[in-house]
Amino acid sequence: MTPLVEMLDISIAFGGVKAVDNVSVDLHAGEVVGLLGHNGAGKSTLIKILSGAYPKDSGEIRINGEAVEIHNPRDARALNIETIYQTLALADNLDAASNLFLGRELTTAFGFVDDDAMEAETRKIMGRLNPNFQKFKDPVKALSGGQRQSVAIARAVYFNAKILIMDEPTAALGPQETKMVAELIGELKKQGIGIFLISHDIHDVMDLCDRVSVMKNGQLVGTEKVEDVTDDEILAMIILGKRPERT
């Protein structure tokens, strides 16, 4: 079966430092692939190439087997690639609906922004994701960490994503909220969405992912199926850059 996403031999350098060096990863529909590695291992950079935030120096990206060019976030969105950034990327001075629809506003017949329609849609999706969410009129800076996270997730999920990138989605969350994210990931998987999950936390990854790709110093250490490896072997990959030995 053709993978949903293939990133082949991707490289990018910043001022002589190879942040991502000849890395290849892939992702199938309905699969969660974890990207693991230390800070500065290059996982966020690799994924930002897919989401259009950075232009790659070399390599190829294929979606459903077809080579695509992603020059900016608009290109990525057009390919149904949605990203939940670690920083959430919310405009703090705007309300939840404005953030959810930022760049893709609903408009009236005259081309004006239709705030009421957007608020109505936001109420619908938030009712599903976070039923307690009530602060539709406030700027998002007035929201708690969990509420802000749910706005960012709603934004990624609302627009029929086929490929979802989650960069440390649970880093700022409490245990209860983390559980909700886990449930959401399970649900999205069932819908056939492919998910790249970037995380520090190997327990997260072992629980949620089907495969893990481990990076170190900009290079890919290896990709393993979660059921084939132990936590210790993953740790060895992260810390020592050592692939588990197979018999």
Added chain:
Amino acid sequence: MTDAADTGAAAPKRRSLIDTLELDTRLLGMIGAFIILCVTFDLVTDGRFLTPRNIFNLTIQTVSVAIMATGMVFVIVCRHIDLSVGALLATCSASMAMIQTSILPQYFGMELGGPMIWVIAAASGIVVGGLIGALQGWLVGYLTIPAFIVTLGGLLIWRNVGWYMTDGQTIGPLDPTFMMFGGTNGTLGAGASWAIGALAAAFCVYAIWQGRRRKQKHGFTVKPLWAEFALGLIAVGAIMGFVAILNSYEVPTRRLARMFAARGEEMPEGYTEAYGLPISVLLLIIVAIVMTIIAQRTRLGRYIFATGGNPDAADLSGVNTRLLTVKIFALVGVLCAISAVVASARLINHSNDIGTLDELRVIAAAVIGGTALSGGIGTIYGAILGALVMQSLQSGMAMVGVDAPLQNIVVGLVLVVAVLIDIIYRRRTGDA
């Protein structure tokens, strides 16, 4: 994702009158301060400040700065600054003056006073302003030179491009139709002013009713009916009251007599005529409405505020922030040209020093009106109110007879204190 803080919000809360009316407390505070200022000046000057004549003059004097201030709001909201607006105004004014007094008459055989002259002059001024603005926006957005530097350079360049074009000469008199945008020379008279007032009032009522219906359609909670009525009444009252004040300022008899004499007629005994709404003020109102619609109802406005709030987020959401910068500065350029029409028409000629120091007045107006230099926050009506406050302060102090240096010292203090109050207000309301 549950959140304990949310569940508490379900408890019924006593709502104050201001909450029920959904009024902007910052706007109320500014209007309150403005009213106190006006009443104080009126008391000190024994009732000379709040006369129809002075209010008429105040509004006319405010227009030029207020028009540019609406554009400055967008620039500052987007975390930039534009120091070149006064100079840009001068270049636009110089080009428009040259087009109507020498280029069109000399090369196209159009006589001053011809029906098309003012249109061509104003349109070319707007093109010039828009192009220069777009150029500056391109330097800021695409070449990533800080806006402060680009427009500081622009301040020197455009001020002197205007000077160079005219050899430093004052150009005038301008086209008579063109001069109608200046204020006193172009007013609508009582009848048309009432008509426009009535139209505006009707539109306000319609907008309130439409907004309510739209909210009901989506099943949102709406304000109680009496609150809508109260708001409508306030809006209609304010509009009609403003028209009534302007309409009660009558054209001086000697001036009327001159007008009749010019037409070769005898002025009837006891004839009076009101100035009514000046065309320049109508122009400001139209600019204000268009800019408010851009800010609140268009994608352009949404992206400006989003970029001001978090440039990275806007970028990652697919907003082309570079092109956006070009658009904002081009828009300011166009507004500078419109201000140039008003300013040169008011002075009945183009002079070299037109718009000098306007950049500071415009920035001050926007900032007094609540635009935050840190970006993401600002309103059009605030900037206009800010311009009005500055102009009232200045002309009020002149009326009272405050020494010139003290006048500027007071304006400077007010600017700093206004921003301080704004910061304290935002901190209190958690709006920072």
